[in-house]
Amino acid sequence: xxxxxxxxxxxxxxxxxxxxxxxxxxxxxxxxxxxxxxxxxxxxxxxxxxxxxxxxxxxxx
Numbered sequence: 001x002x003x004x005x006x007x008x009x010x011x012x013x014x015x016x017x018x019x020x021x022x023x024x025x026x027x028x029x030x031x032x033x034x035x036x037x038x039x040x041x042x043x044x045x046x047x048x049x050x051x052x053x054x055x056x057x058x059x060x061x
Contacts, residue, residue: 001044007034015060016047023060026051 005016007029014026014034033050040046 002047005037005043007031007037009034014051014055016051024057025060026055026057029055 001019003017003019005014007014009031012028012030014029014037015023016026017023029051036050037043037046
């Protein structure tokens with residue numbers, strides 16, 4: 001589901017690239033959420049439980 005991701009702690013911004021090729025930028029993501037993503041065995045499950053539909057986002061082109 002998730003090909004790669006990157007977190008910018010200064011901007012509290014999470015960028016996620018999905019295997020579909022779509023790239024989304026999530027805003028105002030707390031560091032604790034990014035740390036949880038880092039530790040998660042399944043990034044996709046963690047994303048669905050803790051990030052999806054919880055943070056403002058924008059499709060990147």
